[in-house]
Every structure is written in structure tokens, then in C-alpha cells.
Amino acid sequence: MIKPQQQIRFDHQIILEWVRAHAKVLDLGCGDGTLLGLLIRKKDCHGTGIEINEHAVYQCIEAGLTVSHVDIDTGLIDYSNKRFDYVILNESLQEVLHPRQVILEALRVGRKVIVGIPNFCHIRARLQIFFQGRVPVTPELPYQWYDTPNLRFLSLQDFRHFCSNNDIRILKEVGVAGNKIVQLQPNLFAHTGLYLLEK
Amino acid sequence: MHIVETQSYTFAEPPHELKLKSGEKLGPITLAYETYGALNCDKSNAILLFHSLTGDAHAAFYHKGADKPGWWDSMIGPGKGFDTDKYFVICSNVIGGCKGSTGPASINPKTGLPFGLSFPFVTIEDMVAAQKHLIDHLEIKRLLCVSGGSMGGLQALTWATQYPDYVQSVIAIATNTRHTAQQIALHEVARQAIMSDPDWQDGDYYGKSIPARGLALARMIGHITYMSDKSMDEKFGRKLIAKERLGYDFSHDFEVENYLKYRSGNFVQRFDANSYLYISKALDYFDMSAEKKLTDIFSRAKAHFLVISFTSDWLYPSYQSKEMVRALKANDLDVSDIEINSSYGHDAFLVEVEGQQKLITHFLSRIQKGAAHVSRGR
Numbered sequence: 001m002i003k004p005q006q007q008i009r010f011d012h013q014i015i016l017e018w019v020r021a022h023a024k025v026l027d028l029g030c031g032d033g034t035l036l037g038l039l040i041r042k043k044d045c046h047g048t049g050i051e052i053n054e055h056a057v058y059q060c061i062e063a064g065l066t067v068s069h070v071d072i073d074t075g076l077i078d079y080s081n082k083r084f085d086y087v088i089l090n091e092s093l094q095e096v097l098h099p100r101q102v103i104l105e106a107l108r109v110g111r112k113v114i115v116g117i118p119n120f121c122h123i124r125a126r127l128q129i130f131f132q133g134r135v136p137v138t139p140e141l142p143y144q145w146y147d148t149p150n151l152r153f154l155s156l157q158d159f160r161h162f163c164s165n166n167d168i169r170i171l172k173e174v175g176v177a178g179n180k181i182v183q184l185q186p187n188l189f190a191h192t193g194l195y196l197l198e199k
Numbered sequence: 200m201h202i203v204e205t206q207s208y209t210f211a212e213p214p215h216e217l218k219l220k221s222g223e224k225l226g227p228i229t230l231a232y233e234t235y236g237a238l239n240c241d242k243s244n245a246i247l248l249f250h251s252l253t254g255d256a257h258a259a260f261y262h263k264g265a266d267k268p269g270w271w272d273s274m275i276g277p278g279k280g281f282d283t284d285k286y287f288v289i290c291s292n293v294i295g296g297c298k299g300s301t302g303p304a305s306i307n308p309k310t311g312l313p314f315g316l317s318f319p320f321v322t323i324e325d326m327v328a329a330q331k332h333l334i335d336h337l338e339i340k341r342l343l344c345v346s347g348g349s350m351g352g353l354q355a356l357t358w359a360t361q362y363p364d365y366v367q368s369v370i371a372i373a374t375n376t377r378h379t380a381q382q383i384a385l386h387e388v389a390r391q392a393i394m395s396d397p398d399w400q401d402g403d404y405y406g407k408s409i410p411a412r413g414l415a416l417a418r419m420i421g422h423i424t425y426m427s428d429k430s431m432d433e434k435f436g437r438k439l440i441a442k443e444r445l446g447y448d449f450s451h452d453f454e455v456e457n458y459l460k461y462r463s464g465n466f467v468q469r470f471d472a473n474s475y476l477y478i479s480k481a482l483d484y485f486d487m488s489a490e491k492k493l494t495d496i497f498s499r500a501k502a503h504f505l506v507i508s509f510t511s512d513w514l515y516p517s518y519q520s521k522e523m524v525r526a527l528k529a530n531d532l533d534v535s536d537i538e539i540n541s542s543y544g545h546d547a548f549l550v551e552v553e554g555q556q557k558l559i560t561h562f563l564s565r566i567q568k569g570a571a572h573v574s575r576g577r
Contacts, residue, residue: 048533054537054538054539054540057537058537058554058557058558060535061505061535061537061557061558061561061562062557062561063561064561064564064565064568065535066503066533066534066535067535067537068524068528068534068535068536069536069537069538070521070524070536077525078524078525078528078529079528079529080529080531083531
């Protein structure tokens with residue numbers, strides 16, 4: 001079922017640019033399969049998704065996608081080395097139990113890995129911590145401490161450090177705020193960071 | 200109301216008997232089957248379905264004069280999951296059965312008497328080999344899908360590995376790749392129940408009184424394994440049968456007792472005790488990884504897979520489906536899998552209609568369009 005033409009989300013537009021045509025992709029935490037469907041339709045990719053939410057798995061299958069109902073932390077072990085051209089972890093890394101292991105596993109099964117992370121050190125968050133003395137709740141990070149699905153809190157700077165400490169090459173990096181790329185001080189002004197990685 | 204008749208096909212006439220896994224030969228063989236919908240002109244829309252241990256070929260529609268439809272009528276028909284407006288759906292019975300196919304209750308042509316225990320042991324692989332004759336007879340070279348739940352799933356998986364070129368897709372529901380100790384143990388209790396009935400007479404009871412008590416007991420055990428703690432509690436709880444208080448005797452007090460008696464009483468009227476022995480043994484012998492690793496076994500398969508399991512199914516638990524999915528993924532096969540949240544236990548595969556309807560409809564329509572999004576990686 002093809003949905004009516006909708007505005008493609010800005011982060012999805014960037015990922016669509018990065019992924020080469022006809023590639024094999026694995027989308028970790030693929031949700032309702034919006035991005036995976038776009039990659040298949042727009043870039044003629046072959047793809048499969050991993051998703052833990054049962055309702056979202058139904059949505060994927062109804063959209064004609066291949067999806068595995070498993071969590072990201074344990075779902076990668078099944079795949080052989082370099083089976084995929086790209087493994088995508090968009091907006092899901094902060095919810096996994098063992099992010100380091102997941103990224104390394106993603107780099108094992110994929111030639112390249114695309115990671116999208118929320119920036120917990122955006123200036124608005126920093127100001128809330130500084131002036132209110134409270135853990136930040138912003139439009140981009142809308143959860144209270146007691147009901148957040150996020151297990152990991154990191155900034156773009158943190159992620160860069162992680163990559164360099166683990167010998168992961170950052171091929172591309174983009175900070176995003178709304179529908180714009182943040183050129184100046186992304187660690188301060190970007191809401192999300194997108195990375196293209198290789199090991 | 201759609202009316203259907205069970206058909207049958209006879210083959211393997213001597214000297215061309217079917218060679219069974221045990222080394223014995225069986226022939227002639229009659230296989231009962233039903234079909235729903237129409238085969239298209241290039242014969243590309245055929246779907247083969249399989250039933251579970253005590254099922255039969257009557258999967259959908261109504262037999263003439265019957266007030267109940269086939270056992271999977273909720274999923275087969277116009278606009279349903281296996282949409283008979285689009286697909287030609289075949290449901291095949293199994294050898295060893297008692298619902299129109301050659302089994303222990305059939306007449307042995309060599310003696311003119313029912314086979315009884317002289318019937319050779321059959322395996323899931325043998326059942327599938329017999330079905331292959333049927334598909335050849337129908338002149339179908341490629342099945343759009345093979346599917347079944349429970350024992351039906353074992354047959355579907357066997358088709359995918361035994362005849363990979365014939366199978367475009369598999370929908371395997373509440374099933375696994377080898378019978379485990381718990382499953383074997385439960386079957387053994389059922390078999391012992393039958394064989395300890397004095398009327399069983401070493402299987403030579405045809406034309407005499409049938410081992411009804413033993414078979415009923417076997418069925419009761421079966422029913423318990425098809426439900427879950429929660430589904431039984433919701434359905435029966437501790438409700439008493441038309442009683443105000445406990446009877447303090449060994450007559451039935453609880454509704455659940457009555458249910459088991461009622462269901463097993465129906466069952467002995469329609470199923471042959473020896474078939475129960477033979478088919479349950481075929482299930483217990485099933486082990487796809489007996490000789491090779493499961494990943495090596497699935498390396499033969501070419502199909503696209505949809506694997507469905509249920510959270511409360513303790514007879515064929517989800518972890519067993521997940522092992523299967525692992526082996527499929529390791530072979531770079533296109534596999535979707537889902538663990539449906541349900542409290543109905545193993546019965547969920549027949550009861551959880553709405554969710555499965557969606558999954559099956561959309562999976563099949565993708566397969567039919569040929570728009571499979573993952574091609575084999577080699």
C-alpha cells in the first residue's frame with residue numbers, strides 16, 4: 001500500500017541522499033517502515049527492518065515490507081558479515097541497552113552504518129539545566145525523566161568521541177535543526193546529528 | 200454459501216509404491232484433498248495448505264447439508280487471508296490419516312483386511328512426498344505459497360526444503376523445526392492412554408468396539424496443551440456445572456471437566472485411534488536438524504518466509520520459531536517474523552483471526568507481485 005505523497009522528513013531526505021541506489025539496507029528500529037519504504041521506492045533498495053513494537057510490525061507487513069519482530073540488542077547476531085550495504089540506526093540508538101555493542105555489530109553486518117541521534121546538549125537543554133536546575137524537557141526531547149524511552153543521553157560531541165575511541169571512521173556528519181542543516185556549532189544548535197560510519 | 204466436496208487422488212500403484220523413510224513401501228495411496236477458488240491459466244496462483252494432527256482436507260466452505268464450515272474457514276474464502284477470488288487454494292490430507300487418505304484404518308490390498316498395526320510408519324517427509332504426487336497430478340509446477348499451523352507448519356517447512364523449486368513462499372504458524380522432549384513426552388502420554396485401553400487390542404479393533412476411552416483421554420491431554428493457563432482461566436475459571444456447591448464425589452464438578460469430556464466425546468466419533476498413534480509418532484520423529492545443522496538444511500530453500508508465533512503458546516513456544524528465523528536469516532533468505540501477543544495458547548493460530556488475516560493478505564500480495572524486497576545474497 002503506497003501512502004499518499006507526503007512531505008518527506010528532513011532526516012529521511014538526507015539518508016535518501018547518502019544511500020546509493022539498489023543497495024541492501026537493514027533498518028534497525030524501523031517503526032512503521034516509512035524510511036524503509038522510501039528507500040525501496042525512491043532508491044530501488046532491497047531492505048529489511050527490525051522492530052520490537054508488535055503494532056509497528058503489522059504496519060510494516062501491511063506496507064509490503066520485510067520485517068523481523070525482535071529487539072535491536074539481540075537481533076543483529078543472526079546476520080552474516082557485511083550482508084548489508086547500509087545498516088541504519090535512526091532515532092533508535094538512544095533506546096538500546098548496549099549501544100556500543102550494537103554499533104559494532106551493525107558495522108560487522110553492514111559495510112556502512114548510518115546513525116541518527118538526538119542531541120541532548122542543544123542550547124535550550126543546556127539553558128534549562130543551568131537556569132532551572134532541572135533535567136531538560138524540550139519540544140525535541142519531550143519526555144519527563146520518569147517516562148522517557150531514552151536510556152542513553154549523548155551529544156554530537158560525545159558521539160564523535162565514541163567513534164574515535166572505537167576506531168570508527170566518520171565519513172559524513174550533519175547536524176540538523178528543523179528542516180535545516182546546522183553549519184555553525186552543531187553541538188550547540190542541532191537537534192539531531194546524522195552520521196555515516198565505516199570501520 | 201460455498202459448497203465443496205472432498206476429492207481424492209490415487210497413485211503409487213504397485214510396482215511403483217512410495218518408498219518411505221523407514222525403508223518400507225506403501226501403495227497404492229489415496230490422498231484426500233479439497234480446492235477452493237480457481238487455478239489461473241498460467242497456474243501461478245496455487246496455494247497449498249496443511250492441517251494439524253487431527254485436522255482434515257476440509258479446510259473451508261461447507262459440505263452439502265453441513266451446518267459447520269471447514270476448520271480454517273475464517274482464513275480461506277473471498278476477501279479473506281487466503282483470498283479465493285485471487286488464489287487457487289488446495290488443502291491436502293496426510294497419509295496415515297483417517298479422513299479419506301490411506302492410513303491404518305484402510306484396507307490392506309494384500310490381505311483384504313484393515314492395516315491396523317501392519318501399516319508402515321510414516322514421517323512428515325513421507326506425507327510431503329505423497330502431496331508432491333498430488334501437486335504433479337494437478338500439473339502445478341510452482342506453488343505461490345505453502346502454509347499451515349502446528350503440524351501443518353512442519354509440512355510447509357519440509358516442502359520448502361524438500362522441493363525448493365516448487366515453493367515460492369512459506370507461511371509457518373505456531374510451529375518448529377524439530378519436536379522437543381516436552382512435545383514427545385505429551386504425545387507419549389496420549390499414545391499410552393490409547394494403547395492401555397483394553398479395546399485397543401494391539402490396533403486390531405476394526406469392526407469391534409473402538410478404544411474410545413483411551414482415545415478420549417488422549418484428546419483431553421491434547422486439548423489442555425492447545426490452551427493456556429490464562430485462556431482456561433478466562434473460559435472456565437472455577438465455574439461449577441449446574442451445581443450450587445461441590446459434590447464431594449468423583450462425578451464432574453467443574454465446567455472445565457465437562458468441556459474436556461464433551462470435546463473428547465465428539466472426537467472419538469470422528470477420529471481413528473491408530474491414526475492418532477501413527478501421526479503423533481510422525482510428529483515426534485520430525486527433526487530437520489537430525490543429520491545437518493539447521494542453517495545447512497535451509498540453505499536449500501529459495502522461498503520467502505513469514506513466521507508467526509504466539510506469546511502464550513507453550514506447546515510450540517515462540518523461542519522455537521525464533522531459532523528457525525535465525526537459521527533462515529543466516530542463509531540470507533527473505534524472512535518476516537512476528538510474535539503475536541495472545542492469551543489463547545497454541546489454539547491462537549486458529550482463533551487470532553484478525554491480525555493473521557492482515558499479515559497473510561499483505562504478505563501474499565507482495566509475493567504475488569513479485570516485489571520481494573530482499574533478494575538472495577549470493
